[in-house]
Amino acid sequence: MRDVLRFLAAWALVHESADEGWRAAVTRGAGLSPGDLERGPDDFVDGLAALVDAEKERLKHELAADGAGVAPTEGASDRRDADLTAALEAVRFDLAELRGRIESLQTSVDALHAERDD
Amino acid sequence: MSARGRAIAAVALRSGASAAWRSGLGLRPRAERRRAVARALRLACEALGPTFIKLGQLASVRPDLVTPEMVFELERLQDRVPAVPVDAIRDVIRRELGAAPEHLFASFDPEPIATASIAQVHEATLAAPYRSVNGRLLGAGARVAVKVVRPGVARLIADDLAVARRWAERAERMRWLARWGPNALLREFESSLARELDLRVEGRVGDRFAFDFADDPLVMVPAVVWTHTTRSVLTSEFVDGWLLSELGEAERAGIDARALATHGAEVFMRQVLVFGRYHADLHPANLIVTRDGRIGYIDFGIAGRTTPPQREAIAQVLVATAYGDADRALRASRALGLEVPEAVEPALRRGVARLMRAHLARSPADVRGFVTGFLGLLAEHRIAIPEGYGMLVKALVTVEGVARAIDPDIDLIEASKPFTTRLVAEQLLRPERLRERLPAALRAALAELMA
Ligand SMILES: Nc1ncnc2c1ncn2[C@@H]1O[C@H](COP(=O)(O)OP(=O)(O)O)[C@@H](O)[C@H]1O
Numbered sequence: 151m152r153d154v155l156r157f158l159a160a161w162a163l164v165h166e167s168a169d170e171g172w173r174a175a176v177t178r179g180a181g182l183s184p185g186d187l188e189r190g191p192d193d194f195v196d197g198l199a200a201l202v203d204a205e206k207e208r209l210k211h212e213l214a215a216d217g218a219g220v221a222p223t224e225g226a227s228d229r230r231d232a233d234l235t236a237a238l239e240a241v242r243f244d245l246a247e248l249r250g251r252i253e254s255l256q257t258s259v260d261a262l263h264a265e266r267d268d
Numbered sequence: 269m270s271a272r273g274r275a276i277a278a279v280a281l282r283s284g285a286s287a288a289w290r291s292g293l294g295l296r297p298r299a300e301r302r303r304a305v306a307r308a309l310r311l312a313c314e315a316l317g318p319t320f321i322k323l324g325q326l327a328s329v330r331p332d333l334v335t336p337e338m339v340f341e342l343e344r345l346q347d348r349v350p351a352v353p354v355d356a357i358r359d360v361i362r363r364e365l366g367a368a369p370e371h372l373f374a375s376f377d378p379e380p381i382a383t384a385s386i387a388q389v390h391e392a393t394l395a396a397p398y399r400s401v402n403g404r405l406l407g408a409g410a411r412v413a414v415k416v417v418r419p420g421v422a423r424l425i426a427d428d429l430a431v432a433r434r435w436a437e438r439a440e441r442m443r444w445l446a447r448w449g450p451n452a453l454l455r456e457f458e459s460s461l462a463r464e465l466d467l468r469v470e471g472r473v474g475d476r477f478a479f480d481f482a483d484d485p486l487v488m489v490p491a492v493v494w495t496h497t498t499r500s501v502l503t504s505e506f507v508d509g510w511l512l513s514e515l516g517e518a519e520r521a522g523i524d525a526r527a528l529a530t531h532g533a534e535v536f537m538r539q540v541l542v543f544g545r546y547h548a549d550l551h552p553a554n555l556i557v558t559r560d561g562r563i564g565y566i567d568f569g570i571a572g573r574t575t576p577p578q579r580e581a582i583a584q585v586l587v588a589t590a591y592g593d594a595d596r597a598l599r600a601s602r603a604l605g606l607e608v609p610e611a612v613e614p615a616l617r618r619g620v621a622r623l624m625r626a627h628l629a630r631s632p633a634d635v636r637g638f639v640t641g642f643l644g645l646l647a648e649h650r651i652a653i654p655e656g657y658g659m660l661v662k663a664l665v666t667v668e669g670v671a672r673a674i675d676p677d678i679d680l681i682e683a684s685k686p687f688t689t690r691l692v693a694e695q696l697l698r699p700e701r702l703r704e705r706l707p708a709a710l711r712a713a714l715a716e717l718m719a
Contacts, residue, residue, distance in 0.1 A: 243479045246401040250475065250494035254468060258498050261366030 273431045276316060299337070306341035313345060318385040318421055319428035319461070321347045326460055329548050329666075332658030333453070336643040339662060343551070347385035354378040356419050357388060364498045372496060374409055381413065386421055386464065390414045391506060400491030400505075401475045402482065411506035412493060413566075415467060422465060429458060467502035473545075473568035474504070480543045486531050488564040507564035512552035512673045520674070523561050529675035530683040532563060536667045537586075537687050540572075540660065541579050548572040548663050552673045572659045578604060582660065583692045590685050592629055594621040605654030612649045619645045632679035635668040 313324035327334050328342035357380075361369050369376035373392040382389040394410045406412075436450040463469045471492040478489035488507065496503035510516075532555075539546035547554075548571060556564035574582060584600035594617050598608065608616055620642065627638035639661050646653055668680045 242403075243401070246403070247472065247475060250401045250471075250492065251468075253494040254497050257365055257495055261362075261364055261498070264366040265363065 270427075270431065272427050273434075276428070276431060302335055302337040303341070306335070306338040309338065310341050310345055313342070314347070317424065317428075318347075318418075319425045319432075321345055321385045322425075322461055322464065323457060325549070326457060329659055329662050330655070331643050331662050332653035332655050335647065336640050339643075340640070343666075349383055349385050351380050351383045352388050352418050354380075354390075357390065357416050360416050360419050361414075361501060364501045365496060369414075373412075373414075376414070385418075387415045387417050387467070390416070392503075394493065398493050398495060401494070402478045402491060404491050406491060406493065406505060411508070412496075412503050413490070413506050414496070415502040415504070417465060417467065417500040425461060425465070429454075429461075466499050468497060468499060470568045471497055471502050471504070473571055474565075476545065477539075477547075477565065477568065480539070480545070481535065484535070486528070486562050487535060488558055488562040490564065490566060504566075507556045507558060507566060509556040509558035509564060512555040512557060512670065515552075515557060515673060523557060523674075525675040526678065528557070528561070528563060529671040529678040532671050532674065533667055533678075533680055533684045534687050535563075536663070537684055537691070540574055540663075541583050541586075541688070541691050544574045544576070544579060546572045546574070546660075546663060548659050550663070550666050550670055552670055555670060557674070572656065572663065574656065574660075578656065583688055586684070586688045587692050589624070589628065590681050590688065592621075592624045594624055601657070604657045606651065606657060608649075608651060612651070616645065616649055616651070628681055631682070632677055633681040635680050636665045639665050 310324060313320040324342045324345045328339055328345065331339045334342070358369055361372070365372055369390075369392065372395065374395045376392040377390055380388045380390050390413075392412050392414050394406055394408055394412055397408050398406045398410075400406065432454055436454045439450040471494070474489055475492055478487075478491070481487040481489065490505035490507050493503040493505075536546065536550070547565070547568065549567075554565070554567040556566065558564050581600050581603035585597050585604070588594075588596035588600060598606075598613075598617055598620060602608070623638050623641040623645070627634040627641065643653070643658075643661070664680075668678075671678045671680055671683070
């Protein structure tokens with residue numbers, strides 16, 4: 151069900167994000183400075199449309215796979231893999247950072263000790 | 269009054285008198301007067317030493333607290349001070365790390381590479397290999413930079429703060445000063461200063477920054493050697509290259525200046541918009557162009573933070589600004605806490621549009637000119653600037669300055685457009701954002717179906 155909603159949302163978003171207000175804003179921006187800003191707004195709308203399209207395709211695939219009761223598409227499992235890698239990297243960083251804190255504390259304690267020995 | 273209190277008062281009086289004189293005793297135009305006051309204040313900070321230099325530097329990234337003239341004057345604060353004799357540095361190292369530098373390092377250069385009001389930096393080489401937090405191996409003999417807090421600085425700052433606390437108490441009782449909330453300001457300043465005096469904080473921020481940018485081959489962050497780092501000593505990988513502040517024509521010829529400058533702007537955007545942690549004090553003396561053409565980031569003193577909703581609003585402001593849409597920029601600014609009374613709204617919008625035409629709709633865009641004008645406009649309409657907003661706006665100007673130090677013709681707005689635009693688009697498409705927007709999106713979808 152969630153995927154259906156996501157699909158709907160993505161679909162709706164195509165309309166929403168290219169709404170009149172946004173287009174008007176972009177046009178206003180171009181109107182301010184004919185010449186050097188000419189290409190920007192179009193690039194933006196095009197870029198946005200392309201991204202939405204890509205997302206739509208991906209969502210469609212996932213949806214189809216879920217509906218058919220088959221394993222998720224390659225794209226989805228790739229993404230899950232990437233998520234896992236990112237999570238592992240984050241944990242590894244947190245642990246290493248902790249190790250750094252301990253090393254620094256150890257040095258401070260050693261220094262206190264050395265001072266008493268003097 | 270203590271001796272230090274009297275000394276501070278004397279410098280303050282002297283610079284007040286000089287500012288009054290320079291500003292023609294109030295007869296000159298207002299902007300000129302404000303510039304004279306700002307200059308006098310900068311010189312006073314330099315004369316008064318570390319506490320005030322730091323205070324000035326912190327104020328220079330806070331246009332929400334001081335006038336634009338002050339912001340741009342204070343960023344020129346110099347903290348060139350005489351070097352501390354190496355024996356005193358050696359004592360600090362022995363006390364902090366438990367042994368003399370000769371025992372801790374394979375070599376230790378008695379000549380400092382840099383001296384500043386709070387710390388002094390010496391070059392050394394590692395005696396044993398070390399694996400950094402981000403997994404990089406520094407071999408025995410690897411060059412490192414050892415940053416040491418000057419002896420006596422903590423004491424001096426504590427004394428200065430004691431004086432300042434008494435003055436803040438008094439100021440709090442005077443109505444015309446009380447609206448600045450001197451006590452609260454002082455507390456904020458004290459905590460920033462305490463963070464800066466603890467070099468471990470800086471080391472951790474650096475490690476995190478290195479982690480965030482691990483996938484970026486152009487970013488170089490010196491690894492921290494934690495076994496040789498404590499509150500007052502920070503040992504990190506030596507970054508070999510040219511300080512951006514000293515980049516000459518010859519060096520510039522050897523690098524792809526345009527690409528590095530554009531990349532620098534993107535790094536900043538990623539910090540602000542993706543990670544929510546950014547360098548708020550990124551000046552050319554904190555950046556090194558390495559011999560292999562990367563950018564080395566050092567000194568993570570002042571850092572800003574952004575929350576996810578703020579990031580989204582900031583991206584909107586940036587894109588709107590890039591496309592010269594004053595209306596949208598101001599609307600998105602509201603989400604960042606900028607409160608514009610309805611009565612002044614149209615005038616402000618016109619003012620911003622005018623500034624955009626004057627400074628941004630030309631090539632190369634002049635972000636600094638735009639921001640200076642914008643801050644002036646807000647002051648004129650008596651609109652309070654939210655803290656994070658001020659810091660960010662200032663940081664943007666700094667990034668432009670840094671990018672220009674690499675490539676004098678860079679257009680920051682043009683350079684960051686593809687990145688910010690893409691980011692806004694991606695933000696709109698994140699699943700959690702989609703769910704948030706779902707009710708509205710569904711309504712839109714239904715309306716579409718019914719039509
Ligand atoms: N890791 C490093 N590699 C090379 N030079 C460094 C390194 N760290 C500091 N320096 C030198 O020391 C100077 C001051 O260091 P910095 O960390 O910016 O101190 P401060 O905060 O006191 O200004 C820098 O401008 C640079 O020349």
